[in-house]
Every structure is written in C-alpha cells, then in structure tokens.
Amino acid sequence: MIRRISGEQSLSLVAASLAFCVCLSGCDPNLEKIADTIATPQQGSSQAPVPPPGQFISARPTAVRSRGLPARTGQTILVATFNIQAFGRSKMEKPGMPERLGEIIRQFDVVAIQEVRDKSQETIPSLMRYINSTGARYDYLISPPLGRTSSKEQYVYIFDTNTVVSSQQATYLVQDDRDLLHREPLVARFVTKVPPNVPRFSFTLVNIHTDPDEVSQELPVMDTVLKSVRYFEYKDAMEDDVLLLGDLNAEPRQFGPLGQLPGIMWVISQEPTNTRRTKIYDNIIFDRVLTNEFTGRAGVLDLGEMFGLRTEQVLEISDHLPVWAEFSIMEQASGATGAQFANSAGPAGYR
Amino acid sequence: MVEPSQLEQYANDPELARSNIACLFESLVADESRQNYAVEALENCGAPEISQIPVLLHALSSGESLAVYWASTLLGRLLSDGPVETAGLAQVELEQALCESLKRSLDLSAHERILWAFGKASSLQPTTREVLEQLRTNASPRMERLIETALHIPVS
Numbered sequence: 001m002i003r004r005i006s007g008e009q010s011l012s013l014v015a016a017s018l019a020f021c022v023c024l025s026g027c028d029p030n031l032e033k034i035a036d037t038i039a040t041p042q043q044g045s046s047q048a049p050v051p052p053p054g055q056f057i058s059a060r061p062t063a064v065r066s067r068g069l070p071a072r073t074g075q076t077i078l079v080a081t082f083n084i085q086a087f088g089r090s091k092m093e094k095p096g097m098p099e100r101l102g103e104i105i106r107q108f109d110v111v112a113i114q115e116v117r118d119k120s121q122e123t124i125p126s127l128m129r130y131i132n133s134t135g136a137r138y139d140y141l142i143s144p145p146l147g148r149t150s151s152k153e154q155y156v157y158i159f160d161t162n163t164v165v166s167s168q169q170a171t172y173l174v175q176d177d178r179d180l181l182h183r184e185p186l187v188a189r190f191v192t193k194v195p196p197n198v199p200r201f202s203f204t205l206v207n208i209h210t211d212p213d214e215v216s217q218e219l220p221v222m223d224t225v226l227k228s229v230r231y232f233e234y235k236d237a238m239e240d241d242v243l244l245l246g247d248l249n250a251e252p253r254q255f256g257p258l259g260q261l262p263g264i265m266w267v268i269s270q271e272p273t274n275t276r277r278t279k280i281y282d283n284i285i286f287d288r289v290l291t292n293e294f295t296g297r298a299g300v301l302d303l304g305e306m307f308g309l310r311t312e313q314v315l316e317i318s319d320h321l322p323v324w325a326e327f328s329i330m331e332q333a334s335g336a337t338g339a340q341f342a343n344s345a346g347p348a349g350y351r
Numbered sequence: 352m353v354e355p356s357q358l359e360q361y362a363n364d365p366e367l368a369r370s371n372i373a374c375l376f377e378s379l380v381a382d383e384s385r386q387n388y389a390v391e392a393l394e395n396c397g398a399p400e401i402s403q404i405p406v407l408l409h410a411l412s413s414g415e416s417l418a419v420y421w422a423s424t425l426l427g428r429l430l431s432d433g434p435v436e437t438a439g440l441a442q443v444e445l446e447q448a449l450c451e452s453l454k455r456s457l458d459l460s461a462h463e464r465i466l467w468a469f470g471k472a473s474s475l476q477p478t479t480r481e482v483l484e485q486l487r488t489n490a491s492p493r494m495e496r497l498i499e500t501a502l503h504i505p506v507s
Binding site: 085086118150178179212213316 | 493
C-alpha cells in the first residue's frame with residue numbers, strides 16, 4: 001500500500017494507492033503489468049494554485065546559494081536523494097533536528113528519502129509540519145514498510161507542490177517475483193508546474209536502498225530494474241525520463257551492467273556522499289540522451305557547511321549527505337525518442 | 352540498558368560497534384529506537400573480531416529471529432574473510448552452530464541469512480553440504496539460489 005498525505009488536509013492520511021506493479025523477473029528484462037489501479041491517488045498537490053510565469057520558485061532560502069546549490073531562477077528544479085539514517089521518532093525528538101531536516105528538504109523540489117524506520121508512522125507527518133511551517137507547501141508519498149526482517153524501512157518522496165505535482169497515474173513498488181532485492185524500489189511519477197503553453201518536464205523516480213550485505217546480488221539486476229521501469233513507463237505513460245536514485249551502497253565502478261547501459265550517466269563519480277567523506281554510496285542515475293533536461297549541475301550538499309557543524313554533529317543528522325541534480329522545468333526534445341529506446345530494449349523480451 | 356544516543360554512536364563508529372557487539376545484540380530486543388540504532392550499527396560494523404564469536408554463537412542459539420539474522424550476517428562476513436581457525440575455534444564448529452540454528456529457526460529471514468552466510472565460505476564441511484543438499488529439494492527459488500551459491504553450483 002502506498003500512502004500519501006495531502007499538505008492541505010491537516011496532515012491526515014487521505015488515500016491509499018497501489019496503481020501498478022512492475023515485475024522484475026530475474027535477470028530477464030521481462031515486464032508485466034500485474035495490477036490495475038486499486039485506488040486513485042489523491043492529488044493534494046494538484047490543488048495548489050499554479051503561480052504566474054516567472055514565479056516557479058521554491059521556498060529555498062537564497063542564503064543557500066553560497067553552499068553550492070544553483071541559484072533559483074524558476075527555470076529549473078532540484079531533485080535529491082537523502083538517506084536519513086535510522087529515521088524515526090528518536091531522531092525527530094532531538095533538539096533542533098526537525099528544523100534542520102525541514103531546512104534540508106526545502107532546498108529541493110523533490111527528495112527521495114531512504115531509511116525511515118518508524119512503526120508508529122508518526123515521523124513523516126511530524127516532519128511535514130516542520131517543513132511546511134515556513135509557509136512552504138510540501139507533500140509526500142510513502143511506501144509500506146519493506147525488508148526481510150522485523151526491522152523494516154520505508155521509502156518516502158517529499159515534493160514541493162508549488163513546483164511539481166505527483167502523477168495521478170502511478171505510484172508503485174517494483175514487483176520482485178524472484179525475491180532478488182531486499183527492499184523493492186518505490187516508483188513515482190512527477191511533472192513540473194509551468195506556464196501555459198510551456199512543455200512540462202515529466203519524470204519518473206525509482207527510489208532504491210540496497211542491502212550492503214547483498215550488494216553483489218542486487219547490483220547485477222539493477223540494470224533490469226531500470227530497464228523494466230523505463231519500458232513500463234514508456235508503454236503506460238509515454239514517459240522516457242526515468243531516474244534511479246538512492247543509496248546503492250556502491251561506487252560507480254561497482255555498477256556492473258547498470259553502468260554499461262547505453263547512454264547511462266550518474267551525477268556523482270568522485271565526491272564522497274557519506275558524512276565521513278570516505279565513500280560514494282548515493283547517486284542519481286539516468287539516460288543522458290533521453291533526460292537531456294539535466295542541466296549538468298549536480299553535487300553533494302555539505303551539511304556541515306550548511307549548518308556550521310562538525311562531522312560528529314552532522315552524523316547526528318545522518319551518516320549520508322543529500323545528493324542532488326538540477327533539471328529544466330521544460331521538457332526538452334531528446335536525441336533519441338522513448339519509442340526508439342523501448343524498441344532497443346527488445347520487444348520480444350517483454351510481455 | 353544502553354541509551355539510544357550511545358547506540359547511535361556505535362552506528363556511526365564501526366570500531367566502537369565491533370567492541371560492543373554483545374550490547375548491540377541485547378538492544379535488538381529492546382524498544383524501537385534502540386533496535387533501530389542497533390540494526391544500523393550491526394549493518395555498518397563490518398566483519399566482527401574473532402574474539403566476539405562466542406557472543407555470535409550465543410545469539411544464534413537464542414532463537415530470537417533478529418538476533419539469529421544478525422549473528423548469521425556477522426558470521427558470514429567473517430567467513431568471507433577466509434577460513435576461521437583461530438581463538439581455539441575451527442570453522443567446523445561455526446558451521447555446526449549455523450546448521451543447528453538452521454534446524455531450529457522457523458523465521459524465513461533468519462533461515463535465508465544462515466544460507467547466505469554459508470555462501471560466504473570458500474568451502475564447507477561435507478556434513479554441512481549434506482544439510483544444504485537436503486534443504487535444496489524443497490527450497491523456494493530464493494533459498495535454492497542461496498544454497499546453490501553456498502554449494503558452488505552454478506545458480507539456476
């Protein structure tokens with residue numbers, strides 16, 4: 001069950017949706033649509049008024065510009081991934097922590113979050129109150145608790161409803177019939193808010209957190225995950241911009257078949273993404289030809305610099321830093337069409 | 352009981368975590384905050400010290416699913432470093448302990464993690480191989496894959 005909450009409805013849970021599942025069948029890039037819409041997601045974010053041209057600007061404080069994030073022009077959005085280590089009530093109860101997390105989230109238009117661990121399901125609604133306490137209008141999508149043991153995690157997408165809306169079409173888990181992945185990725189579609197007659201940049205995010213002890217089993221099928229979702233998204237919604245993002249527990253040199261997909265690129269290749277600055281764990285991965293909305297700007301948000309904290313203090317927030325990438329709000333004509341991509345994936349391999 | 356803040360430090364300091372393995376296993380059955388940080392610490396701590404093997408064997412015999420899961424995980428990491436032949440403990444004893452736990456454990460995640468741990472060993476005792484061969488006959492696809500890895504059979 002995918003639960004979402006409307007920022008405009010007093011943070012009460014308003015709907016549950018599991019629109020589609022993409023089937024991951026071993027190393028074969030087979031794909032099946034296994035379920036039709038169970039419930040239509042509520043679109044709290046779509047109720048937000050569309051601002052006039054030139055005002056598609058998020059609540060990101062201008063002071064942050066000096067911290068390596070690009071200036072807000074209204075022409076781009078920032079998509080990020082952030083593993084908030086063991087994120088539950090205990091972390092939220094730390095003095096100043098909700099405010100800091102809120103400020104981090106508000107730097108971005110969409111944030112894919114990993115490692116929410118909270119049986120009470122209170123942590124994210126509570127965080128949303130802090131995020132929106134400045135007048136911002138963020139909303140979220142959350143996965144069911146996932147994992148093999150009783151200690152489970154949830155994926156979350158938090159997004160700024162002033163700049164993007166989540167699709168009414170699909171939010172779903174990749175269905176892992178052969179049980180190859182510890183936590184099935186959470187997929188969600190988004191589209192930017194743009195002035196009339198401007199083509200909206202629509203994109204699909206695939207949020208993943210691999211098991212560090214099973215990276216050698218999970219990474220070799222990550223190319224299949226991405227290809228399967230891309231194929232499904234194109235067939236279902238003509239969507240060709242699919243971004244895999246999250247905590248892969250692997251550096252690019254370990255990507256294997258994923259890193260060999262034609263046109264594939266990852267935004268972080270050198271800069272460590274963990275707080276101790278020793279490893280690249282987190283990344284944002286996509287096809288550079290299809291997703292030419294990417295502006296070329298990406299990076300790791302230095303939380304120590306942002307808040308003036310020492311490494312040990314940043315570790316109280318997380319052992320990971322947010323990784324971000326910038327995209328145009330306008331859909332760009334790509335060098336290759338989604339249809340070309342879908343066909344190159346081999347129609348005989350799909351059903 | 353250790354405070355969550357202390358466990359959080361263990362989660363961010365693998366060396367500290369490795370020297371407090373017993374405390375981490377105790378915290379697996381505590382409240383959610385402690386359990387979350389204990390899991391995080393066990394996930395991040397890497398291969399344990401040889402001297403911690405008795406703690407892991409105790410956890411394996413506890414029958415507590417999460418403890419068995421993480422004890423198997425840490426033993427698997429240890430086995431992946433090469434044969435364990437120190438501290439007066441031969442690898443055969445580790446394998447026996449894992450096999451015993453395999454027979455006792457009804458929890459699927461713990462069961463699978465034990466099989467995963469066997470897959471980390473470069474070679475297994477004949478008795479262990481026999482146990483795995485027996486399990487293979489009625490195994491789920493995932494368990495079959497884990498067993499095949501442990502037995503060095505090309506994964507089907």
